[in-house]
Amino acid sequence: MQFSALQLATMLDGKLEGNPDVKVSNIAKIEEAGEGMLSFIANPKYEEFIYTTNASILIVNESLVTEKPVKSTLIRVKDAYSAFALLLEKYKQIMSNKTGIQQPSHIPASVKTGQNVFIGAFAYLGENVVIGNNVKIYPGVYLGDNVIVQDDTTIFPGVKVYENCVLGSRVILHAGCVIGGDGFGFAPQPDGTYKKVPQIGNVIIHDDVEIGANTTIDRATMGSTIIRQGVKLDNLIQIAHNVDVDTNTVIAAQTGISGSTKIGKNCVIGGQVGLVGHIQLADGTKINAQSGLSKSIAEPNSALMGSPAFDYKSSLKSQAIFRNLPDLEKRVKELEDMVKQLLSVREGV
């Protein structure tokens, strides 16, 4: 797809400087952009690139002052970063603007689908599945019986959603994630074996949630595992049965949350963090990457680090001394020698 400078300037309500007919078919960072590409300069520290870039079109701030001739066609707008982000979004929308139902796909008569839906080949919808408007279901997706998918949600290839789970509106599920697998519940028996505890609950994912590739969210034993509005989960995260993650919490890759733990609103949890089961985190809790948490956090906006985790600043101090433990041990050894000497002197006296 190609756009001319004139088209883009019109779209962005910007002022055009240079050749209005030059065309771009790709987007790149200023330092990497070549001919036929569109880029932007918002940050003054990148302004030097304006004289050397091969980008055919540049979006810049109205206020930008050029001191030498510029090869690229410029489009001047109030806020170059926002204008560029807007274009990116439109570009992404156009690129992923798929509709229609491809064959073969498995769609029983009991399924209800909304308008303007995309269902890719090899997608499998169970009995009584309900699909809202503008939903995109990529190839190879599996939706179990009675799954509900609300409007404007996108499910990327190979996602598996077990029966009875509910996905809200504008949810994005990335490839390979698994929603609603059985929680890890087993009752130990006297002979050392384990008996499976049936997991008959479901997973409910509220609006505006994004879930990364190959992340797994287990169904509740009874009731629901809940991911609330605006939560963003990265790749390869494990969410166990009956967990509840409250609105606008962000969790980085490879973190694991054990069963029945409740995470507050607006928390920020780093990568590879582990949380034990049955604890609560207050709103705004921040947890450093690779930390391990085994206790509830009652105070909102706490920052924690370490495995086991404690207060971030104290943890930093302990870590600094840990690095110098051999030195501390040496100081103790020297003290021991000196004190021994003092004692012997005293005894000598």
Place this chain on the structure above:
Amino acid sequence: MQFSALQLATMLDGKLEGNPDVKVSNIAKIEEAGEGMLSFIANPKYEEFIYTTNASILIVNESLVTEKPVKSTLIRVKDAYSAFALLLEKYKQIMSNKTGIQQPSHIPASVKTGQNVFIGAFAYLGENVVIGNNVKIYPGVYLGDNVIVQDDTTIFPGVKVYENCVLGSRVILHAGCVIGGDGFGFAPQPDGTYKKVPQIGNVIIHDDVEIGANTTIDRATMGSTIIRQGVKLDNLIQIAHNVDVDTNTVIAAQTGISGSTKIGKNCVIGGQVGLVGHIQLADGTKINAQSGLSKSIAEPNSALMGSPAFDYKSSLKSQAIFRNLPDLEKRVKELEDMVKQLLSVREGV
């Protein structure tokens, strides 16, 4: 599906109190149950809910004494928890009682299938695959050539089993897990590149094993990676080539076991644990979440913690002092000052 109180009471051989015709179509925890739902009370601390719940039917212990009128229809049984668990299991069985072979699926003429089998659409069976009785293969499953699946095993959607692997009876593989991918074996070459070591072994999974979503178990270089009877693996676990996990061991999510390590019977391994290769764990070893183990454990029933891990109780003590390292350092500083003073006094003398 609906059940009347009379049907359930008959099924459980229980005594009915209240309306025998009231019907339920769902199951919930006592504190969340509404009209049309079935719940139970086994633990005395939940007995207070009996007067406030909207559950239409409650399973309770024979011995339960009510002091006020109860809205719900009661079914009295010897052991309310066991009776409820039995119902859950039956419910789960009914919900997942799929049979038949859906089209399109890929089933070569060389495949042998038992009786009462379910094979979902888009499932792919390689040459010479053998499927036992009552096996359920969900949509989008891939079984490579010569894979054997024994009776009553369930393979959830999108599971991939590479060629020549063997699955026992009553095995459950959750969505997206990968059985039999190549072990991570590369021979370093003089020029800094790596040469792949062909991985020609397989994976053998014994009876009654359950494996979580997106867990990966690599095939052996030669011989077999073995998961023995009754082992339960959670989601996103990595089991490397030639590992052997002995009976009734339980491993929590995101743990990784490196190549050729042997884990004993009835071990309990927490989440996000890492084990290096070529070590052995004695039966009954317990490892705390996020620990890292680099040495064999010879003593049965040991408990370990930390990265690197050591004895659980000692590890707790070291962690407690770690939290107070700044304090310990301060005490050493004070000692240094005092000793310096003592020395100067002595020299002054």
Place this chain on the structure above:
Amino acid sequence: MQFSALQLATMLDGKLEGNPDVKVSNIAKIEEAGEGMLSFIANPKYEEFIYTTNASILIVNESLVTEKPVKSTLIRVKDAYSAFALLLEKYKQIMSNKTGIQQPSHIPASVKTGQNVFIGAFAYLGENVVIGNNVKIYPGVYLGDNVIVQDDTTIFPGVKVYENCVLGSRVILHAGCVIGGDGFGFAPQPDGTYKKVPQIGNVIIHDDVEIGANTTIDRATMGSTIIRQGVKLDNLIQIAHNVDVDTNTVIAAQTGISGSTKIGKNCVIGGQVGLVGHIQLADGTKINAQSGLSKSIAEPNSALMGSPAFDYKSSLKSQAIFRNLPDLEKRVKELEDMVKQLLSVREGV
């Protein structure tokens, strides 16, 4: 498939001792090999097995001296290990020698395919996908629009590659890995919600790369996430947007690399390691399993350990003292008592 001793000896240019007609259909380690199996002895410490093994054929070094009668047919070659590895490789090639296009698969008219290609059933190729010669695409693979796959690359079942990504020659992608999912980029808004930053870049995987099962590699925000020639990634690894991993670097399972981090050539990174974003690792950096790195490493061939990681040897020392922290604390306590005593004595004087 069966091979006679004569066939194998001819293939390996080896000298045959024993029955030239004996046949093998399987391969095993010397200590596990039975009748009808082929094995080898390269390491002198396994030579004792030569008199007890039931292997039908053994590949041994020319120089091997036998002192008692041997049941197995021997094939003597210059280097038994290399000869055996060669056979393994040929065996693996024969076992996986699939070609042809199975139906149903989704291959739009705009797709270009090379010669001698295998495309399994339920594979989905997007518009304008380009497939080189001898490429194997297993069942259930998804390749988004414009994906390029170069010669001799193998994509195992259920791999998902998002649009515009590029795979080099002789690449191996194991089952369930996800290439090109959206990077985890969200702009925090004043109301506490997050706005998705469109991820319009791609992933480029160079020649001779192998990527493990269920590993995830995110597409760049702009530009490319790059995995360079000869890199080997194990299972369940997370590579974030705009990461660059240089040639011949090896990364073990469950490690996570955060956004825009650059890893040098010939690095060796253990399992469950975490790297923060926007750092650089010099060539030859070695990082111990479960370490966490938050700073760039400028010195080539550094070895690091710990979370947070520092110099390997110092880290070992700190860990050793950590194990004995209760002892160190006790020594400090004793010093305090002694010094208190000394002070009181002095005051007493």
